[in-house]
Amino acid sequence: MASFPWNHLAAAALLAAACSSEPSGPGTGAAGGPGTGGAGAAGTGGAGGAIGTGGAGGAIGTGGAGAAGTGGAGGAIGTGGAESAAAAGGGGAAGGVAHACASLGDPCSTCLALRCQESYCACQQNPECAALDNCFLGCPEGDEPCRQRCLTAHEAGISESFLEGGCASELCSAQCRSRSALSACEACLFAECAAPMNACIASPACRALLACDALCGESGAGGAGGAGGAGGAGGAGGAACREACVRDHAAGADLAQPVFACEGAACEHACAPR
Numbered sequence: 001m002a003s004f005p006w007n008h009l010a011a012a013a014l015l016a017a018a019c020s021s022e023p024s025g026p027g028t029g030a031a032g033g034p035g036t037g038g039a040g041a042a043g044t045g046g047a048g049g050a051i052g053t054g055g056a057g058g059a060i061g062t063g064g065a066g067a068a069g070t071g072g073a074g075g076a077i078g079t080g081g082a083e084s085a086a087a088a089g090g091g092g093a094a095g096g097v098a099h100a101c102a103s104l105g106d107p108c109s110t111c112l113a114l115r116c117q118e119s120y121c122a123c124q125q126n127p128e129c130a131a132l133d134n135c136f137l138g139c140p141e142g143d144e145p146c147r148q149r150c151l152t153a154h155e156a157g158i159s160e161s162f163l164e165g166g167c168a169s170e171l172c173s174a175q176c177r178s179r180s181a182l183s184a185c186e187a188c189l190f191a192e193c194a195a196p197m198n199a200c201i202a203s204p205a206c207r208a209l210l211a212c213d214a215l216c217g218e219s220g221a222g223g224a225g226g227a228g229g230a231g232g233a234g235g236a237g238g239a240a241c242r243e244a245c246v247r248d249h250a251a252g253a254d255l256a257q258p259v260f261a262c263e264g265a266a267c268e269h270a271c272a273p274r
Contacts, residue, residue: 101125108168108176116167123164129157133164148204155202159194163187185263185271193262200259206252209245210259216241 101121103110112120123129135150151158166182173179182190189197200206216238246253263271 212245
């Protein structure tokens with residue numbers, strides 16, 4: 001990998017099948033008769049009948065209320081419908097995705113909230129990750145010293161920020177144009193070796209060492225470079241290249257070593273030589 005993707009910084013609604021005899025539109029599901037309320041395609045589940053069950057919410061909707069029964073289940077990012085006061089059953093179940101996080105109102109975060117929920121929520125729930133993303137937004141394009149200052153200032157958010165960016169580049173590229181893809185090795189290192197990766201990437205010297213090591217892998221001397229260049233060395237040429245990187249960036253060697261060790265233990269397959 002020639003360079004590390006520092007500048008990493010649609011949604012499709014799931015259609016639910018109607019549960020009543022009347023078709024549900026994209027808004028509110030049809031009300032049930034004496035049975036079950038209809039499901040809303042992308043809106044709110046219909047109310048249940050006299051003794052029925054509230055319909056399920058749509059992809060991003062809310063479960064309908066049951067008149068004398070049970071509230072409907074929430075949609076993928078919705079909430080369960082309420083039961084009536086006379087209901088014997090429990091309230092509606094919450095939405096199917098445990099980590100649904102709200103969009104910030106822009107197209108990128110809206111897509112991330114729908115299509116990259118796990119990594120988006122992990123970042124939003126980590127103040128340092130959210131702060132790092134905001135810091136990146138304040139850097140002019142191509143200003144690497146500015147980005148490095150952001151990385152150094154928000155070390156604890158690095159791995160989650162880049163994992164979010166990797167998903168964004170894959171599933172929300174039209175909405176999140178500044179995000180860059182992660183290789184399989186990079187994704188593994190950020191997921192499995194987060195602490196040593198955070199410490200290394202926050203250090204300019206260690207970051208430079210990983211980038212140098214990545215070039216060793218890409219030149220064919222060693223393995224495929226991982227995040228920032230943590231690629232395995234192959235043969236004498238690869239070993240010599242990596243040793244030269246360590247000599248040239250000696251100040252980052254202590255922080256890079258745990259990354260290389262974790263790579264061998266947890267990401268050997270993902271970062272294996274091509």
